[in-house]
Amino acid sequence: MLEYAWLIPVFPFAAFLLISLLPKRTLSWEDGAGYAVGGAAAALILSVLVIWEVMSGSTMVGDGPKFEWLVIGDISFTFGIWIDQLTAVMLLVVSVVGTLIVVYSAGYMHGEGEKRRRYYAEIMLFISVMYGLVISDNYLQMFIFWELxxxxxxxxxxxxxEKPSxxxxxxxxxxxxxxxxxMLMAGIIILFKYVGSLDFVTLFDQETAAAVPTDMMVLATALIFGGAIGKSAQFPLHEWLPDAMEGPTTVSALIHAATMVKAGVYLTARSYPLLVQAPESLLFVAVIGGVTALIAATVALVATDIKRVLAYSTISQLGYMTLALGAGGYLVLYADTGGGYSAAVLHLMNHAFFKALLFLCAGSVIHAVGTNDMRLMGGLGKKMRITSMTMLVGALAIAGIPPLSGFWSKDEVLAAVYHAGEFNAVFFLLWFMGIATVFMTAFYMFRLWFMTFAGEPRSDYHAHESPKIMTFPLMILAALAAVSGFALFISDGFKYFIEGSIGGLVHEVHHESATDILGVIFGDPLTYLSLVLAVGGMFLAYKMYYLPGFDRSVFARGISGRLQVALENRWYISKFYDDFALRVVYAVSLVADAFDRYVIDGIVNGFAHLGGRSGNVMRTVQTxxxxxxxxxxxxxxxxxxxxxxYIAPWGGW
Amino acid sequence: MLEGVPVLSLIILLPLVGSLITFSLGRRENLAKWIALAFALAAFILSLVVVYEFVVDPYSAPSGEIESYSNGYQFYESHVWVETLGINYTVGMDGISLPLFVLTTLLCLLSIVFSWNTTKRPKEYFGLMLVLEVGVLGVFVSLDYFMFYVFWEIVLIPMYFMIGVWGGPNKDYAAIKFFIYTHVASLAMLIAIMAMYFEAGIETFSMVAIAEESVAFSRNMQFVIFAAMLFGFGVKLPMVPFHTWLPDAHVEAPTAGSVLLAGLLLKMGGYGLIRVAIPSLPTGAEDMMIVMAVIAVVSILYGAVLCLAQTDLKKMVAYSSISHMGFVLLGFATLGELGIVAGVFQMFAHGLVTAVLFMMCGVVQHKCGTRSIPHLGGLAKKMPIAATLLTVGFLASLGLPGLVSFAAEFMVFAAMFFKWGMWVFVPIGAVAITAGYYLWALQRSIFGPLTDRIDTSHVKDVDWYEGVPVAILIVLIAIFGVFPALVFDRIWPAVDFAMRAFGGG
Amino acid sequence: MIPIEYWLVFSSLLFCIGAYGVLTKRNAIVVLMCIEIMLNSANINLVMFSSYHSVLHIDAMDTDPSGQAFALFSIAIAAAEVAVGLAILLSVYRQYKTIEVDKINILRW
Incomplete structure (x- = not known):
C-alpha cells in the first residue's frame, strides 16, 4: 500500500486541473466545489489507508519507488516518497483539516460568485503540493514543494x-x-557539497553525515531552520502571518494555521538526525521558539481584529513547537529520550485541529457579522449557539484545560523544556517564557471569546447561525480538538510511536502505558502550576471583559500605557521592515538607478559626445x-x- | 531519416528565402505575414525533426581517448568557401547548440504570430524578422570563425532597423546606441578571432582546428585573447558595466523585437563564451575566472536592485534580463561542468521566460496604451487572462520551482558554493530582491483597485495572436520546469566533451 | 635643340598660371579654362620628355613614342572632361542661376 502513497497528491492536483481547465458550465455545484471535495476526499481516504499501515508498523524510508529527476554527470537528483510516523501525523493533519475546510468553503465562499472557481483551483493546488511536501524523501523535492x-x-x-491591503x-x-x-536553499547546498546527495536516507545515516565538518553542520542546520523561521513565522520573520489574514478565513485556517505554517516545524522535526549533531543549532532553535512564543502572545493580548488575535496565537503556538524541538534535541542527545520531539509533534497535530476550529469559528462569525473587529461584536452567543460552543471547546483546548487536547501536548512541551534545563540553564529561562505564555494564551483566547459571544451587541447587525455545511465541519473539528490529545495514550504511547521516525537516535525504548503517562503528568507539580496560570488567565479575561464595570483605562496610563501602545504597534517590528524596505532598499535602488543613468550611461554617452564634438570641430574645415x-x-x-x-634626406631616410 | 540531407543549411536557408520573397512582394503587403509564418513554421518543424534525430541517435562521447573535437557534432557539413584563406562553410550541432537552435526557430515563429496585426510596413517588418532568424541560427551552428562572425554581424542589421523604424519615441537614439555599442564589441571579438587565427598559424578559420592549437598558446596570449572575447561576448550578454544599451533598446523596440533581442541575441553572448572562449582558451579563462565571477555577481545584484527603481514595466523586465544573464556568466565563471551546464540551461530558460514577459509587456502596452506602472493598477479585473499570464511569467522569472528557471538557478548557486564556498551568500540575496520587484510590480500594476489614471473603458483582454504564443511558451516553461532533464541530458554530454577535450574542466 | 630647362620652366609657368586661375577666379568657366591650361602644361612635359628620350638614345635606335601617345590620350580625355564639366556647369546654372564657384558651397558638412 505504501508504495502508492505518491497518488495522494495526484488526486487534488487532478481536481486543480479539472477546475481550472474545464468549461464553466460543467463545474456545476458552487463552481467546482464538487471536484474540490472529491479530490480532497480521495486524498483523505488514501491518507487514512497509509496512516493505518504506519500504525500497524510498516514504514517506507528510502526504499520506496524512485523517479530520476536530473542527472548531471555523477550528480543525480531522484524524487521519491518517504513514509514514517512523522509523515503519518502530517498526513492526518493535512487530509482531515484540508477536507473539512473544503467542505466548509462551500458555505463560506457561497457569495463570491465567479471568483469561486479560482478559489477552488488554488486551494486544490495548495492541498496537492502540501501533500507533496509531506511525503518528500529528499531536501530538493521538499524545497520545490516548499516554494510551491x-x-x-x-x-x-x-x-x-482588488483590496490594496x-x-x-x-x-x-x-x-x-x-x-x-x-536560507533553506543555502543550507541544502551546503549539505549537498559535503555529502553529494540530498536524500534523507543518505543524509540521516550518521556515517555519511560525518563527512560534513562540524562548523558546516551547525551552519547548514541553522540555515535549514532559517527556512522554518520564514515559513513557520518565527521571530524575527513572523510579521507576515498577521498580515496574511487579509485572505479568506478558510485560507487562514488551512494554510496559515493548520498546514503550511506547520511545514517549518515539520522540516525541523524531519531534520532531527542532522540537528542533533549540532547542539548550537538546537539551542538556536529553542531560543527562537521561546522568544516567538512570548512575543506573539503579548501582541495577541491587545489585538482587536479577531483573525489577528488568532494569527498571533498561531505564531505563539508554533513557537512552542520549535521550542520543544530545540529542547527535545538536547533530551535526545543527553537523556536519550524523544520526549521533546514527541511533545512538539503532538502539539503540532493538536494545534492543527483546535486552531483550524478557532479560525473556522471566527469565519462563521465574520460571515454572520461582516466585520473582523471584535469591538463591534458581542452578544453573538445566543444567536450562534453551535459556533459559540465549538469555539469555546477550541478556546479551552488552546488554553490547556484538561482533558482537552491542548492540555496534554502543552504540558509535555513545558515538561520537556524544563527537563532540558538540566543540560543547559538557558532552557530554564525559556521554560519561564513558556509558562508566562500559558497565562497570556488563556487570557487572550477568553478575551476573544467574551468580546465576541458574551454581553450585548456593540453594533447593528442581524447575525444568524451559519448553514449546516459550515457548522458540520465545526462540530467534527471540535470533537477532534477535544479528543486528539488522547493520542498520547495510543497503544505503547505516542512517544513510542513517534520515536520510530528518529529511530537511530534514541536507543532506549519507551513502552508506556496510559497509567504511566498519567502518573508522570499528574505527579509533577509543574503541571498544576501551568493549570493554575491558565485558569488565572481565563479568570482575568472573565473579570475584564465579561463582568461589567471593570475600568480598563487603568492600563492605558504610565508604563503599562506605553507598553500597550508598543503592543498595539506590534512591537514596531512591522514598521521596522516597512522602513527598511522603503528607506533602505528602495533608496539604494533609486541611487543605483541614478548611478546607472548618469554615471555608467553618462560615460557611454560621453564617448558618443566626444566623437560628436570632435567631428563638430573638424567639420568647419569643410567650407x-x-x-x-x-x-x-x-x-x-x-x-x-x-x-x-629636403626634410626626408636631412633626416637620413 | 535525414541521411545525407544538409538539414542545418536547409533550416538556415528557409528564412532567408522567405525574407527574399517577403521583401519582393510589392503591393501585396498583406501576404507578408502569411509567407513569413509559413517559412518560420517550416523552419521550426524541420528543427523539431532535428531534435528528434538528435534525441533518438545521440552521439556517445567516447569515454576514453578523444580523437577529434569534431566527433562531437551531428548534422556536420563542411564546404570550402575561400580556399586561400582557409574559410569554410562549416556547420554542426551538439547539445549546447541544440536547445538554443530550437529556441530560435520557436521564438521567431511565435514572434511572427504575436506581430500579426502589424500594419506599418509589414513586408519589411516580417522580412527583417526572418533575416534575423537566419543570423541567429547561423551563429548557433557555425563551426568556422569566419562564418560565425558573418552571421554575428548579420544579426545586428535587422535589429537596428526594427528598433529604428518600428520603435518608440526615442528610437533613433536607442537604435544607434544598440548598433554602435554591440558593433564595438564585435570588433573586439574580431580582433580576438584574428589573433587566434594568426597565432595558430594553420591557415584555417575552423573553430575546431584552431581550438586544438589555441589550448597550447602561451598564458599571456590566452589571457589577452580571452579578455577581448569576454568584452566582445560580454557586451552582448550583457554584463555590467557594458549593459546600458540594453534598457534603451528594449524600451524603444517593438514587442517582437524585444522578444528576439532578449530571447536570442543575449544568448549569442553566452553561447560565444561557452562555444569559443572557454574551451579554446582554458588558461585564459582560468586567469579571468575571478573577474568573470565578480562581474557576474555584480550583474546579478545590480540588475536586481535597478529593477526595483523602474517605473516602466518593460524597462524593469529589461533590467531583470541583466540580472538573470548574470547567472549564466556566474555558472560559466566556475569553469566546472555543473556550473557551465547550469549556465547553458539558464540561457534556454531565460529565453523562454523573458519572451513571455516581453510579450505580456507588449500586451499591456497595446491594450492600455502605457506601460508606466504608476499609471496602471487593477488590470486583473479588466483583463484576467493577461493578468494570469503575466503572473505566471513573473513567477517563472523569479525562479519558482516547477517552472523552468529554478533548476538553473539552484545549480548555479550549488556550483558557486562548490567553487567559492561562502561567497555564494552574496548573490543569493538577489533571489529575495527578485521576488520583491516582481511582486511589487504585480501589486501595483494588476492588483488593487482599477486605475483611474488612464482611460480603461476600452481595455480588452488579450487577442488570440497574443495569447496563443504566450500560452505555448508557458506550457513549455512548465514542462521543462518539471522535467528539466529533457534539456540537461542534451547539454551535459556536450559540455563534458568540450571540457574534457581541452582540459578546461 | 632647345635645352630642357627652357621647356621645364615654360611648362611650370603654364602650370602655375593655371593653378593661380583655378584658385582665384570666381567664374566657373574661367576655372575650367585654367584647368585646361594646367593639363596642357603636363602635356608639354610628356611630349618634351618623350622627344628627349629618343634623342638621348638615338644610337641604340631606342625610340619611345609612348609619351606622345599619352599626350594624345590626355588631349582626348580633356576634351571629354570639358564636355562633362560644361554640362555640369550648365545644370548648376539652371539650378542656382549662377556659376560663381564661391556661391556654390552647399557641398559641406
Missing part, C-alpha cells in the same frame, strides 16, 4: 486582490518567506568652397614636396 506552498499562500492571501499582504508574505527559503579645397591640395602638395626633397 508559498506560491499558493501568495495567491490565496491575495484572493481579494490584500495585494500588499500577499506580496509581503511571499517575500518574507522567501528570505527564509533562501564647401571648391577653390579653398584646391588651395589646400596645392599647399599640401608643396608641403609634401618640401618634405620629400
Amino acid at each position: 506552498v508559498g506560491l499558493c499562500s501568495y495567491l490565496l492571501i491575495g484572493f481579494w486582490y 490584500a495585494a500588499s499582504a500577499a506580496k509581503r508574505a511571499f517575500i518574507v518567506t522567501r528570505v527564509g527559503d533562501i 564647401g568652397n571648391v577653390q579653398r579645397y584646391a588651395g589646400l591640395v596645392v599647399i599640401g602638395l608643396c608641403l609634401l614636396l618640401i618634405f620629400m626633397l
